Amino acid sequence: MTEPDATTVTVAASSIPGEFLVPDLVERFAAEQPEFTVTTEVTDSAGVFAALRDGRADVGLAGAEPDDDDLVAEVVAADEIVLAVPRGHALDGTGPVSVAQLAATPLVEREEGSGTRRSFTDALASRGTPLITDQQWTIRDTNEGLIEAVAAGEGVGVVSSWALRSHGRDDVREVRVEGDPVERCLYLVLRRDDDLPAAATTFVALAREATGA
Known part of the structure; x- marks a missing residue:
């Protein structure tokens, strides 16, 4: 472990908090605490x-909770996971989609370490309707790449509603899985x-204040 620098904070964030929470936090931190420096790394959970x-x-923001107790997590925001379908797709305009329909549909998603993918599959499993184990996945390493792949007809995307709406485009539509909304929390994670x-x-105090944690 590197020696801590009291004047610099390094923040690691997964894609959704990295895109939608961290930029505002960093901007506010720089304005209110000019004596400190912040660096960021965007990765997956x-x-x-x-x-x-x-x-x-020093500080993490992630879309999933850590599995081991060497890290602690607290909720700072919530998000909904939805499906992105190409306009004109068989699932476009049909209403909520069943897991049985998804089982016959190629899916586009972030890498296995993605909190979005983990939260989606865990939510379906907890409902007693897990995805089939050999479900076909196309992997993209950014939300923008995922949405581009959906638009190109490579499959149906499993994506954050924030990401889909922020990249709003006419050729990709938002659809939900049947049942309750698939919601997931975003976490502040520390050692x-x-x-x-x-x-x-x-920085941690500012993040808690800004998000109401």
């Missing part, structure tokens, strides 16, 4: 946990029992 564990990051340097402590 698994990458956030790895960065915290090996000391490359357990960690003495954060001054910049990181100040």
Whole structure:
């Protein structure tokens, strides 16, 4: 683990908080605390946990909870996971989509370490309607790439509603899975029992205040 720098905070964020939460937090932090410096790394949720564990990051923001108790997480925001379908697709305009329909549909999603993918598959499993184990997935490493793949007809995307709406385009439509909305939390993640340097402590306090955590 690298020696902490009291004047610099390094934030690792998965794609959704990295795109929709971190930029505003960094801008506010820079304006209110000009004596401190913040650097950011955008990865997936698994990458956030790895960065915290090996000391490359002081603070994490992720779309999933860590599996082990060496890290602690608190909810700072919520998001809904929806389906992105190409305009004119068989599922476009049909109403909520069943898991049986998804089983026959190629899916486009982020990598396996993505909190969006993990939250979606966990939610379906908890309902007793898991995706089939050999479900066909096309992997893209950014939300923009995922939506482009959907538009190109490579499959139906599993995506954050924030991401889909922010990249709003006429050739991709939002559809929901039948049943209750598939919601997931976004988390502030820290090392357990960690003495954060001054910049990181100040950033965490600002993040909690800004998000109402």
